[in-house]
Amino acid sequence: MSAFLEYLxxxxxxxxxxxxxxxLTFDVxxxxxVNIQLTFWSGLLALLIGVVVxxxxxxxxxxxxxxxxxxxxxxxxxxxTAVILMMWLxxxxxxxxxxxxxxxxxxxxxxxxxxxxxxxxxxAEALRSGVNTVPLGxxxxxxxxxxxxxQSARMIVLPQAFRGAVAPIGNTLIALIKNTTVASVGGxxxxxSSVMSGxxxxxxxxxxxxxxxxxLGYVVIVIPVGMLSTHLSHKLAVKR
Amino acid sequence: xxxxxxxxxFGSLCLALLATACSSDDPKSGxxxxxxxxxxxxxxxxxxxxxxxxxxxxxxxPKDSPYxxxxxxxxxxxxxxxxxxxxxxxxxxxxxxxPNAEKNAPANLANEVCDNTGDAPLVTAGxxxxxxxxxxxxxGFKNPDGTYSGFDVDVAIYVAEKLGFTADKIDxxxxxxxxxxxxxxxxxxxxxxATYSITDARKEKVEFAGPYFVxxxxxxxxxxxxxxxxxESLNSSDYKLCSVTGxxxxxxxxxxxxxxxxxxxxxxxxxxxxxxxxxxxxxxTTDDIILAGLAAAGVQ
Numbered sequence: 001m002s003a004f005l006e007y008l009x010x011x012x013x014x015x016x017x018x019x020x021x022x023x024l025t026f027d028v029x030x031x032x033x034v035n036i037q038l039t040f041w042s043g044l045l046a047l048l049i050g051v052v053v054x055x056x057x058x059x060x061x062x063x064x065x066x067x068x069x070x071x072x073x074x075x076x077x078x079x080x081t082a083v084i085l086m087m088w089l090x091x092x093x094x095x096x097x098x099x100x101x102x103x104x105x106x107x108x109x110x111x112x113x114x115x116x117x118x119x120x121x122x123x124a125e126a127l128r129s130g131v132n133t134v135p136l137g138x139x140x141x142x143x144x145x146x147x148x149x150x151q152s153a154r155m156i157v158l159p160q161a162f163r164g165a166v167a168p169i170g171n172t173l174i175a176l177i178k179n180t181t182v183a184s185v186g187g188x189x190x191x192x193s194s195v196m197s198g199x200x201x202x203x204x205x206x207x208x209x210x211x212x213x214x215x216l217g218y219v220v221i222v223i224p225v226g227m228l229s230t231h232l233s234h235k236l237a238v239k240r
Numbered sequence: 241x242x243x244x245x246x247x248x249x250f251g252s253l254c255l256a257l258l259a260t261a262c263s264s265d266d267p268k269s270g271x272x273x274x275x276x277x278x279x280x281x282x283x284x285x286x287x288x289x290x291x292x293x294x295x296x297x298x299x300x301x302p303k304d305s306p307y308x309x310x311x312x313x314x315x316x317x318x319x320x321x322x323x324x325x326x327x328x329x330x331x332x333x334x335x336x337x338x339p340n341a342e343k344n345a346p347a348n349l350a351n352e353v354c355d356n357t358g359d360a361p362l363v364t365a366g367x368x369x370x371x372x373x374x375x376x377x378x379x380g381f382k383n384p385d386g387t388y389s390g391f392d393v394d395v396a397i398y399v400a401e402k403l404g405f406t407a408d409k410i411d412x413x414x415x416x417x418x419x420x421x422x423x424x425x426x427x428x429x430x431x432x433x434a435t436y437s438i439t440d441a442r443k444e445k446v447e448f449a450g451p452y453f454v455x456x457x458x459x460x461x462x463x464x465x466x467x468x469x470x471x472e473s474l475n476s477s478d479y480k481l482c483s484v485t486g487x488x489x490x491x492x493x494x495x496x497x498x499x500x501x502x503x504x505x506x507x508x509x510x511x512x513x514x515x516x517x518x519x520x521x522x523x524x525t526t527d528d529i530i531l532a533g534l535a536a537a538g539v540q
Contacts, residue, residue, distance in 0.1 A: 019495050088506070093515045103480060103502050189485045189505030197418065197486025204421040205444045 011209045014199075025202075031195040032217050038112060038180040038191065043173055045116030050123025054161070055153055057124065058131055068124070075121040080114075080179055084186040087114040092187070107187035115180060122172045130165025131157060135240070163236040170229020174222050192217070284463035285516065285535040287337045290470040291456025291528050293492060294343065296352075298448035299399070300371070300432035302424045304358025307403060307431070311449035314402035315350040318395065324452075327394040331378045337532035343454040352438065356447045363430055368405040370396050371415030371429040375508065378533030380434055388412050390533070392433040395452050399431070417487070421445045435530060437488070457489050458528035460535060462516065468523055471497035480504060480521040482512035489526045509534055 019025050056068035075083070087110040091097045099106050134157050142152035181193035188194070192214055199210045299311050318324045328339060363369040372392050373380035380392040397407050415423055415434045423429045424446045435455070438448045459481075461468050468474060474481055475498040483490035485505040494503055504521055506512060512524040513534050524531065 021495070021499065025491075089511065089514065093511075093518050093520050096518075096520065103504055107504075184485055185507050187504055187506050189503075194485040194505065198491065199486070200418050201486050201488060202441065202491070204442055207422065 008209075011203075011206050014203050014206060015213075026195055026199050027190075028192075028195060028213065028217070031190060031192045032221070034108075034188070034191040035177070035180045035183075036221070038108070038115065038183055038188070039173075039177045041112045042115035042119060042180070043176055045112060046119035046123045046172070046176065047169075049116060049120030050127050051158070053120065053124035054127040054131060055158070057128060058153065058157070060149055072121045072124050075118050076125070078118070080118050080182050081185055083118050084111060084114045084182050087111065088186040104188070104190065107183075107189075111180075111183035111186045111188050114186060115176065115183070119172060119176050119179070122175070123169065126165050126168035126172050127158075127161055129168050130161035130163070133164030133238075134160045160238050163238050166229060166233035166236055170225065170233065173229070174225055177222055177225065178218060285460055285513070286463050287335075287528055287531045287535060288459040288461060288468055288470065288523075289337070289528075291340060291458045292471050292497065293457040293489075295437040295455040295457065295527050296451035297453040297455060298352060298436055298438040298450035299452065300420060300424050300434075300436050300442075301430070301447045301449060302358075302360055302427055303356040303445075303447050304360040305430065305447060306357060306359055308354035308357060308447055308449045310403055311399055311431070312350045312352065312354065314399040315395070315450060315452045316346075317402065318398045318452075319346045319349060323398060324395075327398075328391055328453075331391045331394065332529075332532055332536070335378075335532045335536045337528065337535070339529065340454065340456060343456070348454055349451055350449070352448050352450050354447065354449065355443075360427060363427060364411060367409050367411055368400050368403065368431065369411045369413055369429045370400065371413045371420065371423055371432040371434055372396065373416070373434045374414045375510065376435065376530055376533055377537035379530060381533075382412075382414075391453070391529070392435065396431065396433040399433075435527065437527075453529065455527035455529045457492060457525060458531055460513075460516065460524040460531040461522065462519075465522070471525075474498040474501045474523060476500055477502060479523070482506065482515055482521040482524045483526060484509060484512070487526065493525055513537075 015026065015028065017025050024030070053068045053071055056064040057072075059065060088107065092106060092110055097106075097110070099109050138156055138160065139152060142156040147155065181191060183191050184194040184197070196210060196214050200207055203210065299315075301308055301311070315324075332339070372388065372390075374382040376390065376392075379390040380388070381390045382388055393412075397410070400407070400410050413423070413429050415429065415432050417434075420432055420434060420436060421442060424432060433452075436442075436448075437455075438451060442448070457471075459468055459471070459474070471493060474493075477500045479498075479501050481493065481498070481501045482504045483493070485507060490503060490505055493501070504512075504515065506515075509524065509526060509530065512521065515521045516524050524534070
């Protein structure tokens with residue numbers, strides 16, 4: 001028992017050790033914060049893409065519908081690692097795209113774009129499932145009182161669709177939170193999976209505790225999101 | 241209408257396939273790694289040649305392995321009968337790199353004390369299971385035809401022979417940096433020759449024989465680049481340096497040598513070389529012999 005406590009104690013020292021410049025060698029909390037920021041911005045982008053794509057998808061114009069379907073199918077079918085790697089290897093390395101400032105900012109933005117594009121297709125599908133919960137009569141009634149497509153989408157269909165799609169959006173968000181770790185492939189070396197790699201490299205004797213630390217961190221982040229989405233999906237559902 | 245939609249779905253499927261095909265050019269994702277991804281006619285790369293750390297490459301063994309002493313003896317023999325130097329020269333032929341002869345003097349090699357010994361059985365009876373890197377050209381590399389080559393492999397074959405296993409009695413297993421201790425502890429491999437630096441933290445989990453090579457952290461730059469002479473010359477926020485996420489070299493240079501340099505960390509050295517050749521980073525850092533291997537792969 002005391003040996004185990006000693007082991008835990010040495011892990012704690014390992015966790016809190018500082019480099020010569022005074023900063024933490026393994027900034028675990030900072031790393032989680034990076035993932036949360038990645039989640040926030042790419043989630044926002046994905047939601048934006050999702051709304052636009054689903055509006056295109058239910059529009060009366062065939063070319064828009066076809067484009068939206070194509071987008072959804074393309075980005076849903078490419079592995080996320082490949083998307084992020086393309087952002088790094090093709091967009092940053094070969095095309096030389098830069099946003100000014102530090103490279104890590106470039107990588108962050110490119111990772112957000114990659115994550116957003118990928119999860120945008122899932123958001124669109126989540127919202128489309130919400131649209132399917134809106135009875136056809138709603139759209140017909142909107143047309144009957146003379147609303148245009150945009151008006152009926154904006155005022156009648158999409159608001160109800162959103163309320164019906166809370167649970168699938170929550171699922172997509174949870175997947176996104178965990179998928180932000182793939183950003184390490186795109187050079188975002190300050191996020192959790194990269195910090196974890198470093199910890200395993202320098203503390204191979206703590207390998208299980210390191211895994212446990214990060215697994216626990218994600219559980220702590222994901223559970224409230226899951227509970228909130230379940231709660232909201234009950235609360236916001238349109239009673240029919 | 242239906243036809244149109246089918247066409248679109250097929251179209252997007254093709255695009256998706258195309259995109260995945262593009263991404264499989266990435267050095268990490270296939271078995272045939274690194275060498276194929278670097279443009280053959282690109283500017284040559286060179287190792288700067290002023291190593292600033294000392295990395296002792298040891299042979300990893302499980303703590304209850306009976307082979308530690310025998311491996312040390314075999315490495316000593318390999319050095320005295322000249323095979324060691326011949327193999328190293330053959331692997332590094334045509335590269336602008338000479339291993340540090342002072343550090344690689346025979347007295348510095350194979351002097352690791354074997355603290356633990358046991359009678360653990362082999363992973364596969366009658367065969368030797370050896371963990372190597374699959375993606376480090378000239379060190380531990382899986383060739384497209386399924387054979388293995390590199391200096392780590394040469395040493396492993398020599399040592400295996402001294403232990404009584406001919407080359408056809410060896411099973412090669414990929415041992416990436418992160419899983420090396422786990423592979424040994426779980427007895428999934430008998431020996432590891434995978435640019436495995438001897439450190440105290442690792443000694444807590446595994447036994448080391450060797451070292452069979454003394455490497456040092458160095459810089460890889462473009463062949464026509466004369467700006468860099470050593471780690472301190474990188475210490476400017478104008479310069480960009482590439483290394484692998486969570487690796488010792490990346491941490492070391494950040495802590496000790498070039499605080500101001502902008503560090504790019506990616507998943508593999510192949511990506512770093514691609515970025516170096518594309519002019520997006522100024523240097524790549526890790527152990528000199530690994531860099532020499534990458535440079536050799538870039539030249540081919």
